[in-house]
Amino acid sequence: MMIAQFRLLPYVMIPLFFLTTLNVSAQEDPVLVEHGGKLFAGATFRGNGRTCQTCHTKETGALSILQVNLLPASDVLFRHDAADAPGGNTFDRIRQNATLLVEVPMHSNVSIENSSARTALLPRGVPTVFNSSALDPVLMSDGxxxxxxxxxxxxxxxxxxxxKFPTDYDLNAVAAWERSKVTVRALRNFIETGTLPELPRGRTESERRGRLFFTDDNPVNGNPIKGRCVHCHSGPMLNATSQGAQAIFGIPAGSRFGSAFVSEFQLGGGTMLTWEFREQDGSVTKITSADPGRALITGNSVDANAFKIPTLWSVRTTAPYFHNNGAKSLDELLNHYQQYFNFVENIVGIPGFGMTDQDKVDIRAYLELL
Ligand code: HEC
Ligand code: HEC
Incomplete structure (x- = not known):
């Protein structure tokens, strides 16, 4: 782990003032949606036989480890970018982690040490296209x-x-179908009526404590500073930084990228590479990371290890978690957050930031309600 690179809340400033700029159309054209659904599930355009649904499954819009392992070895999923290495014919990684090797073009300021490659090959999980497509303009874990x-x-x-190429009509149709897949009632209601989704209150003591930990972002009220998941998971989609983050850390509210310390703690392993960022003054900043995320797109080393803050609605249905599926379950995810928050309390020195084992149980119970 690289403490030298530690920043409390690495972020990228793309302030999105959701309610004013989001152009949500309550009603998609049903004919377009139907055509898009057919393409998503069935169109192969004389390719390798894969459809969108090969990876974005019809059950969850994502791909779980269990789903991968139910497939026969002959399934079209087991093709080039599913292989352990480019051109290889072993598929252990996707069977263990449900990740694909994704090719990411790098900003001209970035290169890999001792390499002339202009693209990076990174293991990334398959995020769901449900719920987020209609309401999240930031696409892919690095945007x-x-x-x-x-x-x-x-x-x-x-x-x-x-x-064979899809037509513009086909592309619009697939997009319309993706936007139509809203499974969370509060989000559907938000799209149709503009009523902001409310966080569940929680019924059991544990759920209520989980809610408090999740939402308590007021450090000036005498409470110890709690986990305050809403610092990063706020707004209607629980995927943007909050006013609290602005007040405390000077991070603009509405920022869509941050670090949950997945790359910093090497959660999920991966190959460590040294990435070189050319700065404006001509100097080079070197960062060692399995996946620097957003920084490869912006070319700015300040964005290293930052990823899109994902929505948490319906999160119970879409394990594994994080850009590289580094956490296999909500329990594993909360073990990671506990390590992260305790690090912030003990090493960075912010009292009250840590998370107890009981907190983990409570937050888990709460996440199950979303
Ligand atoms: C071989 C597996 C695979 C197939 C097939 C596939 N995807 Fe994906 N998809 C992925 C992966 C992996 C990512 C995440 C990449 C990243 O974050 O860098 C992704 C990301 C996405 C996202 C971004 C979601 C978000 O929240 O950021 C959308 C939208 C999407 N895919 C739609 C589609 C559509 C439409 C098709 C068919 C035309 C398709 N995908 C086919 C694997 C696949
Ligand atoms: C510093 C900002 C920040 C804070 C604070 C934060 N998160 Fe996150 N969260 C993120 C980012 C960024 C990601 C995506 C990280 C990645 O893909 O590597 C994420 C991902 C997640 C995911 C995975 C979602 C998915 O679909 O993969 C869950 C669940 C989650 N966070 C829950 C929480 C909970 C619960 C808390 C409070 C205990 C919390 N987060 C606090 C920034 C934050």
């Missing part, structure tokens, strides 16, 4: 895709190796 349409085209070219 590199600019629209659902371009993302779909890239996915068909990259994952499915298509030889």
């Amino acid at each position: 590199r895709a600019s629209s659902l349409q371009l993302q779909a085209l890239d996915a068909w070219l990259g994952h499915s190796r298509i030889s």
Whole structure:
């Protein structure tokens, strides 16, 4: 772990003032949606046989380790980017972690030490396209895709190796279908009526304590500083930094990238590489990381190890977690957050930031309600 690179809350400033800039259309065109659904599930465009649904399964829109292991070795999932190494024909990584080797073009300021490569190959999990597509304009764990349409085209070219091109109508249709897949009632209601989704109150004592830990972001009220998940998981989608983060850390509210310390703590392993960032003054900043995330896109070393803050709605259904599926379950995820928050309390020296074992039980119970 690299303490020298520690920043309390690494962030990227893309303030998104959700309610004013989000262009949510309550009603998608049903004909377009239906066509998009067919393409998502069935279109191969004379490629390698994979469809979007090969990875974004119809049950959850994501891909779990269990789902991978239920497939026969002959399944189209087990193709090029699922292999352990490029060109290889072993598939242990995807069976153990459900990750694909994703090719990420690097900003011209970034390179890998002793390498002339212009793209990075990184193991990334399959995020769900449900719920987020309608309400989250930031796509991919590093935010590199600019629209659902371009993302779909890239996915068909990259994952499915298509030889026949989708039309613009097809791309719009897939995007419309993705936006239509809203399974959380509070979000559906938000889209249709504009009513902000409310966090569940919790019924049991444990759920209520979990809620308090999750939402208590007021350090000036005599409470010890708690976990305050909402510092990063706030807003209607629980995926943006809050006013509290602004007051305490000077991070603009609404920022969409941050670090949950997955790369810093090497959660989920991965190959450590040294990444070189050319600074404006000509100097080079070297950062060792299995995946520097957002920094590869912005070319700015300050963004190293920051990733998109994902929504937490319906999170109980989409294990494994984090960009690299580094946490296999909510329990593993909370073990990681406990280590992270205790590190902030003990090493960085912010009293009250730590998390007890009881806190973990409570937060888990609460996350199950979302
Ligand atoms: C071989 C597996 C695979 C296939 C096939 C696939 N995807 Fe993905 N998809 C991924 C992975 C892996 C990511 C995450 C990449 C990252 O974060 O760098 C992803 C990310 C996405 C995202 C971003 C979600 C978010 O919350 O940021 C969308 C949207 C998406 N895919 C749509 C599609 C569509 C549409 C298709 C079909 C045209 C498709 N995918 C085909 C593996 C796949
Ligand atoms: C410093 C900002 C920050 C704080 C504080 C924070 N998170 Fe996160 N959270 C993130 C980021 C960034 C990610 C994505 C990290 C990655 O992919 O490597 C994430 C990912 C997650 C995920 C995984 C979602 C998925 O679909 O993979 C869960 C669950 C989660 N956080 C819950 C929590 C809980 C519970 C708390 C409070 C105990 C919390 N977070 C506090 C920034 C934060």
